[in-house]
Amino acid sequence: MRTYLDCYPCFLRQALDGARYAGADHRQQQRVLSHTLDLLRRVEPSRTPPEIGDEVHRIIRRICGNSDPYRGVKDACTRQALALFPELKARVQEAVDPLDVALRLSIAGNIIDLGPDHEYDLWDVIERVLSQAFALDDRAALRQALDEADEVLYLADNAGETVFDRILIEALDVPVTYAVKGGPVLNDATLEDAWAAGLERAATLVDTGSDAPGTILDRCSPAFRASYDGAELIIAKGQANYETLSGAGLRVFLLLQTKCPVIARDVGVPVGSIVVKQG
Amino acid sequence: MRTYLDCYPCFLRQALDGARYAGADHRQQQRVLSHTLDLLRRVEPSRTPPEIGDEVHRIIRRICGNSDPYRGVKDACTRQALALFPELKARVQEAVDPLDVALRLSIAGNIIDLGPDHEYDLWDVIERVLSQAFALDDRAALRQALDEADEVLYLADNAGETVFDRILIEALDVPVTYAVKGGPVLNDATLEDAWAAGLERAATLVDTGSDAPGTILDRCSPAFRASYDGAELIIAKGQANYETLSGAGLRVFLLLQTKCPVIARDVGVPVGSIVVKQG
Numbered sequence: 001m002r003t004y005l006d007c008y009p010c011f012l013r014q015a016l017d018g019a020r021y022a023g024a025d026h027r028q029q030q031r032v033l034s035h036t037l038d039l040l041r042r043v044e045p046s047r048t049p050p051e052i053g054d055e056v057h058r059i060i061r062r063i064c065g066n067s068d069p070y071r072g073v074k075d076a077c078t079r080q081a082l083a084l085f086p087e088l089k090a091r092v093q094e095a096v097d098p099l100d101v102a103l104r105l106s107i108a109g110n111i112i113d114l115g116p117d118h119e120y121d122l123w124d125v126i127e128r129v130l131s132q133a134f135a136l137d138d139r140a141a142l143r144q145a146l147d148e149a150d151e152v153l154y155l156a157d158n159a160g161e162t163v164f165d166r167i168l169i170e171a172l173d174v175p176v177t178y179a180v181k182g183g184p185v186l187n188d189a190t191l192e193d194a195w196a197a198g199l200e201r202a203a204t205l206v207d208t209g210s211d212a213p214g215t216i217l218d219r220c221s222p223a224f225r226a227s228y229d230g231a232e233l234i235i236a237k238g239q240a241n242y243e244t245l246s247g248a249g250l251r252v253f254l255l256l257q258t259k260c261p262v263i264a265r266d267v268g269v270p271v272g273s274i275v276v277k278q279g
Numbered sequence: 280m281r282t283y284l285d286c287y288p289c290f291l292r293q294a295l296d297g298a299r300y301a302g303a304d305h306r307q308q309q310r311v312l313s314h315t316l317d318l319l320r321r322v323e324p325s326r327t328p329p330e331i332g333d334e335v336h337r338i339i340r341r342i343c344g345n346s347d348p349y350r351g352v353k354d355a356c357t358r359q360a361l362a363l364f365p366e367l368k369a370r371v372q373e374a375v376d377p378l379d380v381a382l383r384l385s386i387a388g389n390i391i392d393l394g395p396d397h398e399y400d401l402w403d404v405i406e407r408v409l410s411q412a413f414a415l416d417d418r419a420a421l422r423q424a425l426d427e428a429d430e431v432l433y434l435a436d437n438a439g440e441t442v443f444d445r446i447l448i449e450a451l452d453v454p455v456t457y458a459v460k461g462g463p464v465l466n467d468a469t470l471e472d473a474w475a476a477g478l479e480r481a482a483t484l485v486d487t488g489s490d491a492p493g494t495i496l497d498r499c500s501p502a503f504r505a506s507y508d509g510a511e512l513i514i515a516k517g518q519a520n521y522e523t524l525s526g527a528g529l530r531v532f533l534l535l536q537t538k539c540p541v542i543a544r545d546v547g548v549p550v551g552s553i554v555v556k557q558g
Contacts, residue, residue: 005295005305005308005309006292006295008295008312008316009288009289009291009292009295012287012288012291013285013288016284016285016287016288026284029284030284030324033284033287037316037319037320038320040316041313041316041317041320045309
Protein backbone atom coordinates (compact mmCIF):
# COMPACT_ATOMS: atom_id res chain seq x y z
CA MET A 1 0.00 0.00 0.00
CA ARG A 2 1.30 3.44 -0.85
CA THR A 3 1.56 6.20 1.72
CA TYR A 4 -1.52 8.45 1.64
CA LEU A 5 -1.46 12.14 2.55
CA ASP A 6 -3.58 11.28 5.62
CA CYS A 7 -0.67 9.19 6.92
CA TYR A 8 1.45 12.31 7.51
CA PRO A 9 -0.45 13.72 10.51
CA CYS A 10 -0.48 10.20 11.90
CA PHE A 11 3.32 9.80 11.59
CA LEU A 12 3.68 13.00 13.59
CA ARG A 13 1.29 11.76 16.29
CA GLN A 14 3.07 8.40 16.38
CA ALA A 15 6.41 10.18 16.77
CA LEU A 16 5.12 11.98 19.87
CA ASP A 17 3.47 8.84 21.26
CA GLY A 18 6.66 6.87 20.75
CA ALA A 19 8.82 9.55 22.37
CA ARG A 20 6.56 9.47 25.40
CA TYR A 21 6.69 5.67 25.59
CA ALA A 22 10.48 6.13 25.52
CA GLY A 23 10.23 8.41 28.56
CA ALA A 24 11.37 11.50 26.63
CA ASP A 25 11.38 14.88 28.38
CA HIS A 26 9.82 17.91 26.66
CA ARG A 27 13.06 18.87 24.90
CA GLN A 28 13.55 15.36 23.54
CA GLN A 29 9.90 15.28 22.40
CA GLN A 30 10.49 18.58 20.58
CA ARG A 31 13.59 17.15 18.89
CA VAL A 32 11.74 14.00 17.85
CA LEU A 33 8.95 16.15 16.39
CA SER A 34 11.35 18.41 14.58
CA HIS A 35 13.36 15.51 13.09
CA THR A 36 10.11 13.83 12.03
CA LEU A 37 9.00 17.04 10.28
CA ASP A 38 12.33 17.03 8.40
CA LEU A 39 11.85 13.39 7.48
CA LEU A 40 8.31 14.00 6.20
CA ARG A 41 9.52 16.92 4.10
CA ARG A 42 12.05 14.81 2.21
CA VAL A 43 10.44 11.37 2.20
CA GLU A 44 9.50 9.70 -1.08
CA PRO A 45 5.69 9.21 -0.92
CA SER A 46 5.84 6.12 -3.13
CA ARG A 47 7.24 4.22 -0.14
CA THR A 48 4.89 2.20 2.06
CA PRO A 49 3.81 3.60 5.45
CA PRO A 50 5.83 0.99 7.39
CA GLU A 51 9.01 2.08 5.56
CA ILE A 52 8.44 5.65 6.70
CA GLY A 53 7.24 4.50 10.14
CA ASP A 54 10.49 2.57 10.44
CA GLU A 55 12.45 5.82 10.06
CA VAL A 56 10.17 7.62 12.53
CA HIS A 57 10.81 4.95 15.16
CA ARG A 58 14.56 5.08 14.48
CA ILE A 59 14.43 8.82 15.22
CA ILE A 60 12.59 8.11 18.48
CA ARG A 61 15.05 5.43 19.60
CA ARG A 62 18.09 7.49 18.68
CA ILE A 63 17.01 10.82 20.20
CA CYS A 64 15.58 9.27 23.35
CA GLY A 65 18.50 6.87 23.77
CA ASN A 66 16.07 4.01 24.31
CA SER A 67 16.49 0.92 22.15
CA ASP A 68 13.08 -0.54 23.05
CA PRO A 69 10.60 2.17 24.13
CA TYR A 70 7.64 -0.22 24.12
CA ARG A 71 9.35 -2.91 26.28
CA GLY A 72 7.18 -2.28 29.34
CA VAL A 73 3.89 -2.09 27.49
CA LYS A 74 4.78 -5.15 25.40
CA ASP A 75 5.39 -7.18 28.56
CA ALA A 76 2.11 -5.95 30.02
CA CYS A 77 0.19 -6.87 26.84
CA THR A 78 1.68 -10.37 26.86
CA ARG A 79 0.80 -10.87 30.54
CA GLN A 80 -2.76 -9.63 29.94
CA ALA A 81 -3.21 -11.99 27.00
CA LEU A 82 -1.66 -14.95 28.83
CA ALA A 83 -4.15 -14.46 31.66
CA LEU A 84 -6.92 -15.07 29.11
CA PHE A 85 -5.17 -18.05 27.51
CA PRO A 86 -7.02 -20.84 29.42
CA GLU A 87 -10.41 -19.26 28.68
CA LEU A 88 -9.50 -18.78 25.00
CA LYS A 89 -8.34 -22.40 24.71
CA ALA A 90 -11.59 -23.54 26.30
CA ARG A 91 -13.59 -21.52 23.77
CA VAL A 92 -11.78 -23.28 20.93
CA GLN A 93 -12.15 -26.74 22.48
CA GLU A 94 -15.89 -26.28 23.07
CA ALA A 95 -16.51 -24.89 19.59
CA VAL A 96 -18.48 -26.65 16.87
CA ASP A 97 -15.90 -25.29 14.45
CA PRO A 98 -12.64 -24.97 16.43
CA LEU A 99 -10.60 -23.67 13.50
CA ASP A 100 -13.05 -20.84 12.88
CA VAL A 101 -13.04 -19.80 16.53
CA ALA A 102 -9.23 -19.97 16.66
CA LEU A 103 -8.99 -17.91 13.48
CA ARG A 104 -11.35 -15.30 14.91
CA LEU A 105 -9.39 -15.17 18.18
CA SER A 106 -6.17 -14.61 16.30
CA ILE A 107 -7.83 -11.67 14.52
CA ALA A 108 -9.32 -10.42 17.80
CA GLY A 109 -5.76 -10.28 19.19
CA ASN A 110 -4.81 -7.91 16.38
CA ILE A 111 -6.51 -5.14 18.38
CA ILE A 112 -3.31 -5.04 20.51
CA ASP A 113 -1.67 -2.40 18.35
CA LEU A 114 -0.05 0.77 19.66
CA GLY A 115 0.37 2.31 16.19
CA PRO A 116 -3.16 3.67 15.66
CA ASP A 117 -4.67 6.20 18.01
CA HIS A 118 -7.26 4.02 19.68
CA GLU A 119 -8.38 2.58 23.00
CA TYR A 120 -10.02 -0.77 23.48
CA ASP A 121 -11.29 -3.24 26.04
CA LEU A 122 -9.66 -6.55 25.14
CA TRP A 123 -12.48 -8.79 26.30
CA ASP A 124 -15.14 -6.67 24.56
CA VAL A 125 -13.15 -6.99 21.34
CA ILE A 126 -12.89 -10.76 21.71
CA GLU A 127 -16.66 -11.11 22.19
CA ARG A 128 -17.30 -8.82 19.22
CA VAL A 129 -14.93 -10.61 16.85
CA LEU A 130 -16.27 -14.05 17.80
CA SER A 131 -19.64 -13.16 16.28
CA GLN A 132 -18.77 -10.37 13.81
CA ALA A 133 -19.36 -10.86 10.07
CA PHE A 134 -16.17 -10.75 7.98
CA ALA A 135 -16.06 -7.62 5.80
CA LEU A 136 -13.72 -9.44 3.44
CA ASP A 137 -13.89 -13.18 3.75
CA ASP A 138 -11.39 -15.51 2.10
CA ARG A 139 -11.75 -18.07 4.88
CA ALA A 140 -12.81 -20.84 2.48
CA ALA A 141 -9.67 -20.36 0.39
CA LEU A 142 -7.55 -20.26 3.55
CA ARG A 143 -9.09 -23.52 4.80
CA GLN A 144 -8.40 -25.17 1.46
CA ALA A 145 -4.83 -23.88 1.44
CA LEU A 146 -4.34 -25.18 5.00
CA ASP A 147 -5.65 -28.61 3.94
CA GLU A 148 -3.18 -28.76 1.07
CA ALA A 149 -0.08 -27.23 2.69
CA ASP A 150 2.69 -29.22 4.32
CA GLU A 151 3.75 -26.26 6.40
CA VAL A 152 2.86 -22.66 7.12
CA LEU A 153 4.98 -19.54 7.46
CA TYR A 154 3.20 -17.29 9.97
CA LEU A 155 4.29 -13.63 10.09
CA ALA A 156 3.72 -12.24 13.59
CA ASP A 157 2.57 -8.76 14.43
CA ASN A 158 2.46 -7.45 18.00
CA ALA A 159 3.46 -8.62 21.48
CA GLY A 160 0.38 -9.94 23.27
CA GLU A 161 -1.26 -10.69 19.92
CA THR A 162 1.33 -13.50 19.93
CA VAL A 163 -0.78 -15.35 22.54
CA PHE A 164 -3.79 -15.22 20.20
CA ASP A 165 -1.60 -16.43 17.35
CA ARG A 166 -0.58 -19.37 19.53
CA ILE A 167 -4.27 -20.27 19.90
CA LEU A 168 -4.65 -20.40 16.11
CA ILE A 169 -1.37 -22.24 15.54
CA GLU A 170 -2.31 -24.89 18.12
CA ALA A 171 -5.57 -25.43 16.23
CA LEU A 172 -3.75 -26.15 12.95
CA ASP A 173 -2.82 -29.67 11.80
CA VAL A 174 0.28 -28.50 10.02
CA PRO A 175 3.77 -27.45 11.24
CA VAL A 176 4.20 -23.69 11.57
CA THR A 177 7.23 -21.43 11.41
CA TYR A 178 6.49 -18.27 13.39
CA ALA A 179 8.50 -15.25 12.22
CA VAL A 180 8.93 -12.24 14.49
CA LYS A 181 10.91 -9.03 14.07
CA GLY A 182 14.71 -9.06 14.17
CA GLY A 183 14.76 -6.16 16.65
CA PRO A 184 12.41 -3.85 18.55
CA VAL A 185 10.11 -1.48 16.66
CA LEU A 186 6.85 -0.12 18.06
CA ASN A 187 5.12 -2.93 20.02
CA ASP A 188 5.97 -5.54 17.39
CA ALA A 189 6.88 -8.96 18.72
CA THR A 190 10.54 -10.03 18.85
CA LEU A 191 11.87 -13.47 19.86
CA GLU A 192 11.76 -12.36 23.51
CA ASP A 193 8.02 -11.61 23.18
CA ALA A 194 7.33 -14.87 21.35
CA TRP A 195 9.05 -16.86 24.11
CA ALA A 196 7.16 -14.91 26.79
CA ALA A 197 3.92 -15.97 25.07
CA GLY A 198 5.00 -19.64 24.88
CA LEU A 199 5.13 -19.75 21.09
CA GLU A 200 8.14 -22.07 21.17
CA ARG A 201 5.73 -24.81 22.31
CA ALA A 202 3.57 -24.35 19.22
CA ALA A 203 5.89 -23.39 16.36
CA THR A 204 9.44 -23.11 15.12
CA LEU A 205 10.55 -19.58 15.95
CA VAL A 206 12.57 -17.47 13.56
CA ASP A 207 13.12 -13.78 13.08
CA THR A 208 12.93 -11.82 9.86
CA GLY A 209 16.32 -10.20 10.38
CA SER A 210 14.60 -6.81 10.08
CA ASP A 211 13.46 -4.37 12.73
CA ALA A 212 11.12 -2.47 10.39
CA PRO A 213 7.32 -2.70 10.85
CA GLY A 214 5.48 -5.08 8.55
CA THR A 215 7.51 -7.30 6.24
CA ILE A 216 9.80 -5.30 3.97
CA LEU A 217 11.39 -8.16 2.10
CA ASP A 218 14.52 -6.43 0.87
CA ARG A 219 15.32 -5.50 4.46
CA CYS A 220 15.02 -9.09 5.73
CA SER A 221 17.88 -11.57 6.22
CA PRO A 222 18.85 -13.99 3.43
CA ALA A 223 17.76 -16.88 5.67
CA PHE A 224 14.29 -15.40 6.16
CA ARG A 225 14.05 -14.49 2.46
CA ALA A 226 14.77 -18.11 1.55
CA SER A 227 12.11 -19.28 3.98
CA TYR A 228 9.61 -16.72 2.59
CA ASP A 229 10.42 -17.51 -1.04
CA GLY A 230 10.00 -21.25 -0.45
CA ALA A 231 6.79 -21.05 1.63
CA GLU A 232 3.69 -22.74 0.28
CA LEU A 233 1.31 -20.82 2.51
CA ILE A 234 1.92 -17.58 4.39
CA ILE A 235 -0.35 -16.18 7.10
CA ALA A 236 0.49 -12.52 7.69
CA LYS A 237 -1.00 -10.71 10.66
CA GLY A 238 -2.00 -7.09 11.07
CA GLN A 239 -2.11 -3.77 9.33
CA ALA A 240 1.62 -3.30 8.69
CA ASN A 241 1.80 -6.69 6.98
CA TYR A 242 -1.20 -5.64 4.87
CA GLU A 243 0.61 -2.40 4.01
CA THR A 244 3.78 -4.19 2.95
CA LEU A 245 2.45 -7.50 1.51
CA SER A 246 -0.94 -6.72 -0.03
CA GLY A 247 -0.74 -7.89 -3.63
CA ALA A 248 2.10 -10.34 -2.87
CA GLY A 249 0.32 -13.36 -4.36
CA LEU A 250 -2.32 -15.99 -3.65
CA ARG A 251 -0.25 -18.01 -1.17
CA VAL A 252 -0.39 -15.02 1.23
CA PHE A 253 -3.38 -14.64 3.56
CA LEU A 254 -3.68 -11.34 5.38
CA LEU A 255 -5.53 -11.50 8.72
CA LEU A 256 -6.34 -8.20 10.36
CA GLN A 257 -8.70 -5.79 11.99
CA THR A 258 -8.94 -2.44 10.23
CA LYS A 259 -8.20 0.10 12.94
CA CYS A 260 -6.88 2.90 10.74
CA PRO A 261 -9.32 4.73 8.40
CA VAL A 262 -6.72 5.01 5.62
CA ILE A 263 -5.99 1.29 5.61
CA ALA A 264 -9.70 0.48 5.90
CA ARG A 265 -10.35 2.58 2.78
CA ASP A 266 -7.49 0.89 0.94
CA VAL A 267 -8.90 -2.55 1.83
CA GLY A 268 -12.35 -1.28 0.86
CA VAL A 269 -14.08 -2.00 4.18
CA PRO A 270 -15.26 0.08 7.17
CA VAL A 271 -13.02 0.85 10.16
CA GLY A 272 -13.48 -1.86 12.78
CA SER A 273 -13.86 -4.65 10.23
CA ILE A 274 -12.39 -8.11 10.47
CA VAL A 275 -10.66 -9.32 7.34
CA VAL A 276 -9.21 -12.51 5.85
CA LYS A 277 -7.77 -11.44 2.49
CA GLN A 278 -6.01 -13.71 0.03
CA GLY A 279 -3.18 -12.04 -1.89
CA MET B 280 -2.74 29.24 25.57
CA ARG B 281 0.63 28.18 24.20
CA THR B 282 0.95 25.73 21.34
CA TYR B 283 1.50 22.19 22.62
CA LEU B 284 3.46 19.54 20.74
CA ASP B 285 0.19 17.64 20.26
CA CYS B 286 -1.10 20.56 18.19
CA TYR B 287 1.39 19.78 15.40
CA PRO B 288 -0.22 16.59 14.07
CA CYS B 289 -3.55 18.40 14.29
CA PHE B 290 -2.33 21.36 12.19
CA LEU B 291 -1.28 18.89 9.53
CA ARG B 292 -4.68 17.17 9.60
CA GLN B 293 -6.46 20.51 9.50
CA ALA B 294 -4.33 21.54 6.50
CA LEU B 295 -5.54 18.47 4.60
CA ASP B 296 -9.15 18.91 5.72
CA GLY B 297 -9.08 22.55 4.66
CA ALA B 298 -7.54 21.77 1.28
CA ARG B 299 -10.32 19.26 0.66
CA TYR B 300 -13.01 21.76 1.70
CA ALA B 301 -11.37 24.08 -0.84
CA GLY B 302 -11.82 21.44 -3.53
CA ALA B 303 -8.08 20.84 -3.94
CA ASP B 304 -6.87 18.09 -6.26
CA HIS B 305 -4.22 15.63 -5.09
CA ARG B 306 -1.33 17.79 -6.27
CA GLN B 307 -2.70 20.86 -4.46
CA GLN B 308 -3.26 18.79 -1.32
CA GLN B 309 0.37 17.64 -1.52
CA ARG B 310 1.54 21.25 -1.88
CA VAL B 311 -0.60 22.38 1.07
CA LEU B 312 0.85 19.54 3.17
CA SER B 313 4.39 20.33 2.13
CA HIS B 314 4.05 24.07 2.83
CA THR B 315 2.48 23.28 6.20
CA LEU B 316 5.42 21.02 7.07
CA ASP B 317 7.76 23.92 6.23
CA LEU B 318 5.68 26.25 8.38
CA LEU B 319 5.71 23.85 11.33
CA ARG B 320 9.49 23.46 11.05
CA ARG B 321 10.11 27.18 11.42
CA VAL B 322 7.21 28.33 13.60
CA GLU B 323 7.86 29.82 17.03
CA PRO B 324 6.13 27.47 19.52
CA SER B 325 5.47 30.31 21.97
CA ARG B 326 2.73 31.51 19.62
CA THR B 327 -0.87 30.49 20.28
CA PRO B 328 -2.47 27.73 18.17
CA PRO B 329 -4.82 30.18 16.39
CA GLU B 330 -1.80 32.25 15.25
CA ILE B 331 -0.29 29.16 13.65
CA GLY B 332 -3.71 27.98 12.42
CA ASP B 333 -4.12 31.36 10.76
CA GLU B 334 -0.98 30.70 8.69
CA VAL B 335 -2.11 27.17 7.86
CA HIS B 336 -5.41 28.49 6.51
CA ARG B 337 -3.60 31.19 4.52
CA ILE B 338 -1.55 28.43 2.87
CA ILE B 339 -4.76 26.56 2.02
CA ARG B 340 -6.50 29.61 0.54
CA ARG B 341 -3.45 30.66 -1.46
CA ILE B 342 -2.50 27.28 -2.91
CA CYS B 343 -6.08 26.26 -3.64
CA GLY B 344 -7.00 29.69 -5.03
CA ASN B 345 -10.13 29.70 -2.89
CA SER B 346 -10.73 32.71 -0.64
CA ASP B 347 -13.46 31.00 1.41
CA PRO B 348 -13.15 27.21 1.36
CA TYR B 349 -15.79 26.72 4.04
CA ARG B 350 -18.44 28.90 2.34
CA GLY B 351 -20.72 26.02 1.42
CA VAL B 352 -20.51 24.25 4.75
CA LYS B 353 -20.97 27.52 6.63
CA ASP B 354 -24.19 28.22 4.72
CA ALA B 355 -25.40 24.69 5.41
CA CYS B 356 -24.65 25.02 9.15
CA THR B 357 -26.55 28.32 9.32
CA ARG B 358 -29.55 26.81 7.51
CA GLN B 359 -29.53 23.77 9.79
CA ALA B 360 -29.42 25.97 12.91
CA LEU B 361 -32.10 28.35 11.61
CA ALA B 362 -34.42 25.39 11.08
CA LEU B 363 -34.14 24.74 14.83
CA PHE B 364 -34.58 28.38 15.80
CA PRO B 365 -38.34 28.30 16.58
CA GLU B 366 -37.93 25.18 18.75
CA LEU B 367 -34.94 26.71 20.55
CA LYS B 368 -36.84 29.96 21.19
CA ALA B 369 -39.75 27.93 22.57
CA ARG B 370 -37.42 26.07 24.93
CA VAL B 371 -36.17 29.39 26.33
CA GLN B 372 -39.68 30.86 26.63
CA GLU B 373 -41.01 27.81 28.47
CA ALA B 374 -38.02 27.62 30.81
CA VAL B 375 -38.17 28.30 34.54
CA ASP B 376 -34.80 30.00 34.10
CA PRO B 377 -34.76 31.38 30.53
CA LEU B 378 -31.27 32.90 30.83
CA ASP B 379 -29.76 29.59 31.91
CA VAL B 380 -31.40 27.72 29.03
CA ALA B 381 -30.30 30.41 26.55
CA LEU B 382 -26.74 30.26 27.91
CA ARG B 383 -26.69 26.49 27.58
CA LEU B 384 -28.03 26.68 24.03
CA SER B 385 -25.34 29.15 23.06
CA ILE B 386 -22.75 26.69 24.40
CA ALA B 387 -24.50 23.77 22.67
CA GLY B 388 -24.09 25.66 19.38
CA ASN B 389 -20.33 25.69 19.92
CA ILE B 390 -20.29 22.09 18.73
CA ILE B 391 -20.52 23.50 15.17
CA ASP B 392 -16.76 23.62 14.73
CA LEU B 393 -14.87 22.24 11.75
CA GLY B 394 -11.44 22.66 13.36
CA PRO B 395 -11.36 19.54 15.54
CA ASP B 396 -11.65 16.09 14.04
CA HIS B 397 -15.11 15.18 15.28
CA GLU B 398 -18.60 14.26 14.19
CA TYR B 399 -21.76 15.16 16.00
CA ASP B 400 -25.54 15.06 15.88
CA LEU B 401 -26.69 18.61 16.54
CA TRP B 402 -29.94 17.75 18.29
CA ASP B 403 -28.26 15.12 20.50
CA VAL B 404 -25.74 17.75 21.56
CA ILE B 405 -28.49 20.25 22.38
CA GLU B 406 -30.31 17.74 24.58
CA ARG B 407 -27.05 16.79 26.29
CA VAL B 408 -25.94 20.35 27.00
CA LEU B 409 -29.38 21.34 28.34
CA SER B 410 -28.93 18.94 31.25
CA GLN B 411 -25.14 18.55 31.49
CA ALA B 412 -23.27 19.70 34.61
CA PHE B 413 -20.76 22.49 33.97
CA ALA B 414 -17.17 21.25 34.39
CA LEU B 415 -16.11 24.82 35.11
CA ASP B 416 -18.92 27.02 36.26
CA ASP B 417 -18.59 30.79 36.55
CA ARG B 418 -22.27 31.31 35.71
CA ALA B 419 -23.00 33.16 38.95
CA ALA B 420 -20.24 35.69 38.23
CA LEU B 421 -21.48 36.03 34.65
CA ARG B 422 -25.05 36.69 35.84
CA GLN B 423 -23.82 39.33 38.24
CA ALA B 424 -21.70 40.96 35.55
CA LEU B 425 -24.71 40.96 33.20
CA ASP B 426 -26.83 42.63 35.89
CA GLU B 427 -24.26 45.36 36.34
CA ALA B 428 -23.17 45.97 32.74
CA ASP B 429 -24.65 48.64 30.48
CA GLU B 430 -23.59 46.76 27.39
CA VAL B 431 -21.88 43.58 26.26
CA LEU B 432 -19.23 42.89 23.65
CA TYR B 433 -19.91 39.39 22.30
CA LEU B 434 -17.11 37.72 20.33
CA ALA B 435 -18.60 35.29 17.82
CA ASP B 436 -17.16 31.96 16.83
CA ASN B 437 -18.58 29.86 13.99
CA ALA B 438 -21.28 30.16 11.32
CA GLY B 439 -24.39 28.31 12.50
CA GLU B 440 -23.32 28.77 16.12
CA THR B 441 -24.37 32.37 15.39
CA VAL B 442 -28.02 31.27 15.53
CA PHE B 443 -27.46 29.89 19.04
CA ASP B 444 -25.72 33.12 20.01
CA ARG B 445 -28.79 35.01 18.81
CA ILE B 446 -30.89 32.95 21.22
CA LEU B 447 -28.68 34.02 24.13
CA ILE B 448 -28.46 37.63 23.03
CA GLU B 449 -32.24 37.88 22.72
CA ALA B 450 -32.52 36.59 26.29
CA LEU B 451 -30.28 39.39 27.64
CA ASP B 452 -31.64 42.70 28.98
CA VAL B 453 -28.62 44.65 27.84
CA PRO B 454 -27.51 45.94 24.42
CA VAL B 455 -25.00 43.72 22.67
CA THR B 456 -22.30 44.36 20.08
CA TYR B 457 -21.66 41.16 18.15
CA ALA B 458 -18.16 40.95 16.68
CA VAL B 459 -17.41 38.57 13.83
CA LYS B 460 -14.24 37.98 11.81
CA GLY B 461 -13.05 40.56 9.30
CA GLY B 462 -12.63 37.90 6.61
CA PRO B 463 -13.08 34.17 6.05
CA VAL B 464 -11.02 31.69 8.03
CA LEU B 465 -12.11 28.10 8.73
CA ASN B 466 -15.86 28.09 9.40
CA ASP B 467 -15.70 31.23 11.54
CA ALA B 468 -18.58 33.65 11.14
CA THR B 469 -18.14 36.80 9.07
CA LEU B 470 -20.69 39.62 8.64
CA GLU B 471 -22.31 37.62 5.83
CA ASP B 472 -22.86 34.69 8.21
CA ALA B 473 -24.18 36.93 10.99
CA TRP B 474 -26.71 38.48 8.62
CA ALA B 475 -27.74 35.05 7.36
CA ALA B 476 -28.46 34.08 10.97
CA GLY B 477 -30.50 37.27 11.60
CA LEU B 478 -28.09 38.67 14.18
CA GLU B 479 -28.70 42.22 12.96
CA ARG B 480 -32.15 41.96 14.62
CA ALA B 481 -30.58 41.21 18.00
CA ALA B 482 -27.30 43.10 18.16
CA THR B 483 -25.08 45.75 16.66
CA LEU B 484 -22.83 43.94 14.20
CA VAL B 485 -19.14 44.76 13.88
CA ASP B 486 -16.13 42.90 12.63
CA THR B 487 -12.78 42.55 14.35
CA GLY B 488 -10.85 43.64 11.28
CA SER B 489 -8.90 40.37 11.45
CA ASP B 490 -9.32 37.13 9.57
CA ALA B 491 -7.32 35.07 12.06
CA PRO B 492 -9.06 32.47 14.24
CA GLY B 493 -9.86 33.49 17.81
CA THR B 494 -9.19 37.09 18.84
CA ILE B 495 -5.57 38.10 18.27
CA LEU B 496 -5.79 41.67 19.50
CA ASP B 497 -2.75 43.09 17.75
CA ARG B 498 -4.14 41.85 14.45
CA CYS B 499 -7.52 43.57 14.94
CA SER B 500 -8.57 46.98 13.60
CA PRO B 501 -8.11 50.13 15.72
CA ALA B 502 -11.90 50.51 15.82
CA PHE B 503 -12.38 47.03 17.21
CA ARG B 504 -9.46 47.48 19.63
CA ALA B 505 -11.11 50.62 20.99
CA SER B 506 -14.38 48.76 21.41
CA TYR B 507 -12.59 45.85 23.12
CA ASP B 508 -10.53 48.09 25.39
CA GLY B 509 -13.61 50.03 26.48
CA ALA B 510 -15.90 47.03 27.02
CA GLU B 511 -17.26 46.42 30.50
CA LEU B 512 -18.17 42.82 29.84
CA ILE B 513 -16.96 40.53 27.10
CA ILE B 514 -18.52 37.18 26.21
CA ALA B 515 -16.10 35.18 24.07
CA LYS B 516 -17.28 32.00 22.37
CA GLY B 517 -15.40 28.85 21.53
CA GLN B 518 -12.04 27.18 21.72
CA ALA B 519 -10.04 29.64 19.61
CA ASN B 520 -11.19 32.54 21.80
CA TYR B 521 -10.15 30.49 24.84
CA GLU B 522 -6.76 29.91 23.21
CA THR B 523 -6.21 33.60 22.50
CA LEU B 524 -8.01 35.30 25.43
CA SER B 525 -7.65 32.97 28.41
CA GLY B 526 -6.07 35.05 31.16
CA ALA B 527 -7.26 38.33 29.63
CA GLY B 528 -8.98 39.55 32.80
CA LEU B 529 -12.15 39.20 34.85
CA ARG B 530 -14.41 41.12 32.47
CA VAL B 531 -13.95 38.31 29.91
CA PHE B 532 -16.22 35.25 30.10
CA LEU B 533 -15.23 32.29 27.95
CA LEU B 534 -18.12 30.07 26.87
CA LEU B 535 -17.19 26.81 25.19
CA GLN B 536 -17.38 23.10 24.77
CA THR B 537 -14.04 21.33 25.06
CA LYS B 538 -13.79 19.30 21.87
CA CYS B 539 -9.99 19.13 21.61
CA PRO B 540 -8.07 17.02 24.19
CA VAL B 541 -5.21 19.53 24.36
CA ILE B 542 -7.51 22.46 25.12
CA ALA B 543 -9.52 20.35 27.58
CA ARG B 544 -6.29 19.54 29.45
CA ASP B 545 -5.29 23.20 29.43
CA VAL B 546 -8.70 24.18 30.86
CA GLY B 547 -8.38 21.31 33.35
CA VAL B 548 -11.60 19.51 32.38
CA PRO B 549 -12.49 16.36 30.38
CA VAL B 550 -13.12 16.42 26.63
CA GLY B 551 -16.83 17.00 26.00
CA SER B 552 -17.23 19.39 28.93
CA ILE B 553 -19.26 22.58 28.97
CA VAL B 554 -17.49 25.57 30.41
CA VAL B 555 -18.21 29.11 31.56
CA LYS B 556 -14.84 30.52 32.63
CA GLN B 557 -14.22 33.99 33.92
CA GLY B 558 -10.87 35.48 32.86
